[in-house]
Amino acid sequence: MAENVRRLHPEEDKSFRLAPHNVEAEQALLGAVLVNNEALYRVSDFLIPEHFYEPIHREIYEVLAKVIRAGRTATPITLKTHLPEALTAEMSMPQYLARLAAEATTVLNAADYGQTIYDLAIRRNLIQIGEEMVSTAYHSDVEETANKQIEEAEKQLFDLAEKGRYDGGFQPFNEALKQAITMAGEAYSRDGTLSGTATGLSDLDRLMGGLQRSDLIILAARPAMGKTSLATNIAFHVAKHWKGDVTPDGHRKTVDGGQVGFFSLEMSAEQLATRILAEQAEISSSDIRRGNIHESQFSRLVDVSNLMAAVPLYIDDTGGISVQQLAARARRLKRQKGLDLLIVDYLQLLTGSSRKASENRVQELTEITTTLKALAKELEVPIIALSQLSRQVENRDDKHPQLADLRESGSIEQDADVVLFVYREEYYLKNKEPKEGTPEHLAWQGEMEQVHGKAEVIIGKQRHGPTGTVQLSFEAQYTRFGNLAKADYLPERME
Secondary structure (H helix, E strand, O other): OHHHHHHHOHHHOHHHOOOOOOHHHHHHHHHHHHHOHHHHHHOOOOOOHHHOOOHHHHHHHHHHHHHHHOOOOOOHHHHHHHOOOEOOOOOEHHHHHHHHHHHOOOHHHHHHHHHHHHHHHHHHHHHHHHHHHHHHHHOOOOOOOHHHHHHHHHHHHHHHHHHOOOOOOOOOHHHHHHHHHHHHHHHHHOOOOOOOEOOOOHHHHHHHOOEOOOOEEEEEEOOOOOHHHHHHHHHHHHHHOOEEEEOOOOOEEEEEOOOEEEEEOOOOHHHHHHHHHHHHHOOOHHHHHHOOOOHHHHHHHHHHHHHHHOOOEEEEOOOOOEHHHHHHHHHHHHHHOOOOEEEEEOHHHOEOOOHHHHHOHHHHHHHHHHHHHHHHHHHOOOEEEEEEEOHHHHHOOOOOOOHHHEOOOOHHHHHOOEEEEEEOHHHHHHOOOOOOOOHHHHHHHHHHHHHOOEEEEEEEEEOOOOOEEEEEEEEHHHOEEEEOOHHHOOOOOOO
16 A cells, blocks of 8 residues: 555655756856856855756856956856857757846845855765665675774765765866965965964974874874873964864864864873873973962962863873774864864874784784875874884984884884974983992083983974974973073084
């Protein structure tokens, strides 16, 4: 009976449903642009030809945009030479363009028409993703696990929400060129110094041009060198300086600083917060933990914590998560709150997804670094991944780290766009204290004075910039790195 009812109402059958579209809105928008070319700039930020349902409207919109951006006036007459002559048996292209212009009501509604076209295009893509999900779920391969299908669907939905498309593929060179010019313009507007996000460490920013979008940055060191402290310093500086704006299509755009996601696989969120609190309030973190503070310090803690509460820094302290779970959570954070910088502390505590990879640690780490690099490109944010260095550093007289010291896998060096090493001579020298009162002890004291409160960040690899060493100050009691006055620089080190 139910089957017969369905047959009587074919319009309720999925096969008879047309994809969501609004041809009248498309015609009204094209007409508005033909009447007043300025109307294009109300929609061009978010509307691309592929968002139109009718193929001929895609073609007209593309030609319109090209003519207007070339500085020429777009009218039915100037456009007809760039479009096919015949439209249908009854109507030619010039006639159709003239009709679009004649029936255009007002350019004031252009943005609304554009938004309608965009929303319907997104809905059509949603239907496509949904149908692919159903098809894959019914006919999946043995290796295509349910979790993998969820991750793939989540990635497609993220791309659709963020970029208005999910299919990837080739883009014209002029689009890539436009992005490069935009980046150069942003750098120029910031006094020509930084094309990326500022870390707050001026000499490091000068060599790197800031943290570049889509870069995988490896920050590596031996334990106790302060790599987590450096990461939290950078994270808080970026988040503290965040300023945002809303784009015409409703997305949030970062103007300065950034919104930061911090995956802390080793330390709890409370421990990280205590470190940042100590750095900002200039009170020793051990004193904060023990409550060994006087009244004026406590009031400073309260003031600083109130300022910190408004900062867009998000911490996930779940231990032992897989790199796929991390990617899914990062996508969700970008969608819900926004994301401009992602930090992972640290690489060796992540797990891979496949059983084969977990049997071989080198393969597993290769999967992790490859996934993180792909995620940086997908989210269009820099990812700083912290990494431990192998013990072979300790066996050398010169304990300055090198690329060969990156632990367990050459893929870390291969996938990274930038490799930074943190090194503090003071830490090693402190452990070599000779007996007091001896000439050696006097010499040791002289050396300690030279390196006290100083650290080096060595740029071991940088795809789009120079390598070199940056000198920083380090205040251990506040777990704080800072800029070093020029007079305090260490002597140049010979390679």
